[in-house]
Amino acid sequence: MNLTNNQKFSINHDPIKGRCLIANETIYTGEIIFEELPLVCSQFLWNAECKYDACQFCLTPLETAEENVTRLTKEQIQLPYVEQCCQTNKSKHINCSGCGQNERYCSIECCQLAYEHYHQLLCPSRSKELENNLNKLCDLWKSIHYPPETASIMLLVKILARIKQDPTFIEKLQQFSSNIIVEQTDKLVHILCGDKFHEQIEILRQIVSEIFSPNDEILQPFLTENGFKSLLAIIGKNGQGIGTSAFSQWAKNCEQFLANNPEELDKINQLTDSLFDKLDEISGCFLNNEGSGLYELQSCINHSCQPNSEVCFLKNNFILSLKAIETINQGEEITICYLDECWQNRSRHSRNKYLQKNYLFICQCRKCQQQINDPDVTSDEEEDSDLQSNPDDDDDDAMNCD
Structure with a gap:
């Protein structure tokens, strides 16, 4: 749901790119x-093991x-x-009356919405x-997925629960599958589940079928082998990562609160920097409560290695904000970068190897076009980094959950 309801952009359908956002x-x-x-x-799912505590509906830190x-x-x-x-605000926190501590929410409103959307079917009680x-x-x-995770099987389960409770949800889901060609489905599922666990997809499907009913008339098309793979492909291609943090939000709020007191703000900034250094040393780079979601408008935004906007979560919950990071002229396409900062700064050849492997396309953005004559080589430094960042090489040490 678009909360801003403005006319700054329109959704266009490009014959090559598919859906895209154009500035009005x-x-x-x-x-x-x-x-x-x-x-x-x-x-x-690893959040609970690592003692992250956040609202099960909107991901607000608890x-x-x-x-x-x-x-x-x-x-x-x-x-x-x-x-x-x-x-x-702990005075507003509430547990599910059925499963208690298994489902915790930041407010009674989130608890009610979760029940209406999916939890009445999924409550373990x-x-x-x-x-x-x-x-x-x-x-x-x-x-299958040691941390850091990139998706959750519960996202798929909640999709099915929403369809069961409201069959019109299928229409919203179709916009995510419309930009996935049949030949891409297996590749996307392979990317999501990895080489070592590809054969366990059938076991996942069987368990999900037992949660619902394989004979359910509404859900049956999604519980077949092909239907289940299609859902995995949707969350693999369109799932947008979400991160929230009580400490990070406190730091941002301090900047605003002390904006007129530069001397005190400088002290807070020094404290914050020292604590972030300690966080990095003790807990690594996975400092947020993390999840993923399906967003209608965000899924329409194409990639650029030199984007003009970025996705952020300014309200420290699941509300996605798209912010311009440079001036976007009328008629220009609105773009984001699918790569993290490290990958964004690598060579054109390296970026496109990553994009082709993980997103199944070769980038033709202005930055790639400007570098089109650069040699198609990957530096030794980048190759070493790739090996070090491959989660399959060292799954057990990917996150410190002690």
């Missing part, structure tokens, strides 16, 4: 182009900034300005068989 007017650097809610989202930084540094940390700058199947499914997925 000049959009200036720093402007929020739109904000939207996901159709469905889910936390990653721990305070002090609790967040204390857990990640493994030291008792006291932060200044917590009353003014920490947004966590409904039956011991359902609880066992959900646990079996989550355990298998975690064994």
Whole structure:
């Protein structure tokens, strides 16, 4: 759902690119182009193992900034300005009345929305068989996907629950599958599940079928072998990562709160920098509560290695904001970068090897066109980095969850 309801852009259909966003007017650097809610989202399953605590519906952190930084540094940390700058309000937190601590929410509103969208079908309190199947499914997925995760099987399960509770949801889902050609499905599933676990897709399908019913008239097309692979392909290609952090939000709020007190702000910035250094040393780079979701407008935005906008989560929950990072002229395509900062700065050859492997396309953006005559070589430094960043090489050490 588009929360901003503005006319800054339109959705066009390019014969080569498919759907794309085009600016209807000049959009200036720093402007929020739109904000939207996901159709469905889910936390990653390893969050609980690592003691991340966030709303199961909107991913708002449920721990305070002090609790967040204390857990990640493994030291008792006291932060200044917590009353003014920490947004966590524990007085509003609520547990599911059926499964209790298994499903925690930041507010009664999120609890009710979760129940209406999917949780009335997925609450483990409904039956011991359902609880066992959900646990079996989550355990298998975690064994397939060591952290850092890129998707959650519960995103797929919630999609099916939403379809069951509201069959018109199928129409919204079709826009995500419309840009996936049949030949891409197996490749996308392979990317999502990896070489070593490709054969376990059938086991996942069987468990998901037991959670619902393989004979359900509405869900049956999605529980066949091809239908299940299509859903995996949708979340593999269109799943947008979401990250929230009580400590990071406290730091941002301090900047605003102390904007007129530069001397005190400088002290806070020094404290924040030292704590982020300690976080990196103790807990690595996976500092956020993480998940993924399906967003209608975001899924229409094409990639560029030199993008003019970026996705961010300014409200520290699942609301996606698209912000312009340079002036976008009327008629110009709005783009984002599918690569992280490290990959974005690599050679054209390296970027396109990664994009072709993970997103199944060769980039033709202006940056790639400017570098088209560069030699098609990958530097030794980049190759070494690729080996070090490959999660399959060292799955067990991918995240410190102690």
